[in-house]
Amino acid sequence: MNIRECTDADIPHLVTLWQECGLTRPWNDPEADIALARRYAGSTVLVGEVDGAVIASAMAGFDGHRGWIYYVAISPDHQGKGLSRPITAAAENWLRDLGCPKVELIIREGNEKVLAVYDALDYQREPRMLMAKWLVEPPAPSADMGDRLLDVTITYLEMTARPDRPMPHPPATEQPLSLQRLHEPTVSYYRYLQHTVGDPWLWWERRLKSDGELAAIIHDDAVEIYVLSLGGVPTGFVELDFRAMPTEAEVAYFGLLPEFIGRGFGPYLLQWAIDCAWNRSPAPEKLSVNTCTLDHPKALAGYQKAGFEVVGQETKQVPDPVRAGHIPKSVKILTPGY
Numbered sequence: 001m002n003i004r005e006c007t008d009a010d011i012p013h014l015v016t017l018w019q020e021c022g023l024t025r026p027w028n029d030p031e032a033d034i035a036l037a038r039r040y041a042g043s044t045v046l047v048g049e050v051d052g053a054v055i056a057s058a059m060a061g062f063d064g065h066r067g068w069i070y071y072v073a074i075s076p077d078h079q080g081k082g083l084s085r086p087i088t089a090a091a092e093n094w095l096r097d098l099g100c101p102k103v104e105l106i107i108r109e110g111n112e113k114v115l116a117v118y119d120a121l122d123y124q125r126e127p128r129m130l131m132a133k134w135l136v137e138p139p140a141p142s143a144d145m146g147d148r149l150l151d152v153t154i155t156y157l158e159m160t161a162r163p164d165r166p167m168p169h170p171p172a173t174e175q176p177l178s179l180q181r182l183h184e185p186t187v188s189y190y191r192y193l194q195h196t197v198g199d200p201w202l203w204w205e206r207r208l209k210s211d212g213e214l215a216a217i218i219h220d221d222a223v224e225i226y227v228l229s230l231g232g233v234p235t236g237f238v239e240l241d242f243r244a245m246p247t248e249a250e251v252a253y254f255g256l257l258p259e260f261i262g263r264g265f266g267p268y269l270l271q272w273a274i275d276c277a278w279n280r281s282p283a284p285e286k287l288s289v290n291t292c293t294l295d296h297p298k299a300l301a302g303y304q305k306a307g308f309e310v311v312g313q314e315t316k317q318v319p320d321p322v323r324a325g326h327i328p329k330s331v332k333i334l335t336p337g338y
Ligand SMILES: CC(C)(COP(=O)(O)OP(=O)(O)OC[C@H]1O[C@@H](n2cnc3c(N)ncnc32)[C@H](O)[C@@H]1OP(=O)(O)O)[C@@H](O)C(=O)NCCC(=O)NCCS
Pocket: 021, 022, 023, 071, 072, 073, 074, 075, 078, 079, 080, 081, 082, 083, 084, 085, 105, 106, 107, 108, 111, 113, 114, 116, 117, 118, 120, 121
């Protein structure tokens, strides 16, 4: 990774990186933050590039007493490769060169998972309380900033025994219905299914994956993708993920194309997939699934009806994936209340 100071041309890429990493907030205009940090001799914005693409960042500033590091980010495609170490070291070196003796950084509540990263980078946790006050009128959250936060409640469900019910009956259709497992699907076909089924419900995580990362998932033998077709036309798909443990399946994705919602295909496909998982040898010990308040309003009840039981719930905020540019603005969003 090549690390250097940010140039004008990097700014849009930095903003995208920060949005992808969930670092933008309605009250922080990223472009204004970059401009301010680049204006003064005591602060800078560093970028890390791989193959000409900006994939890492760190902002550093020295206040004459302590140095501060902000906006440490590694693009989701490059996380987990140890790249936070060189970009953070570059920010530390930049501060050290100014005579700065000690560096500090702030971790937002809710982002506790990065504590382990900074532990690995030799940062010490210090018993301090942080207080802050705006010295200018706080900026009003702008609708154009692309970083509205959505409140999302995620419900986790599990099933630890095969549900006691008869085999599901397919809905009556004029055209023949068929269920097929996809073997080594092309990334383009998988993206077609993901986007057509998931965009209206704001499924954005898989949109952040590169073609290589997606291929590694969907071509893994422990990932089973089944498509329900009507007259040869896909109506929906379900993705069973056994990667964590061969005896535990997660219903990672399940959904219908918008044209086929409300015609009985959903419960049939879900029950069929559940039976499919239980029919494996050795039989699974557990099936899990989660649904959230961005999903179809009947999704939770549908999973419960299919035999899943709620085992937990959490509420968090996620950046709006449409405003963040992950999902095209042209998509008709079906998420309730969006
Ligand atoms: C935080 C962030 C920059 C870390 O980058 P990363 O690519 O995920 O992490 P790295 O692969 O560089 O790991 C750095 C070190 O932390 C360790 N580490 C990472 N995750 C860990 C975990 N869950 N538990 C223990 N150690 C962990 C790694 O082993 C590595 O140590 P090593 O070099 O000694 O092996 C990145 O995840 C990110 O951009 N997150 C979103 C933005 C964010 O939250 N930024 C921080 C704001 S305060």
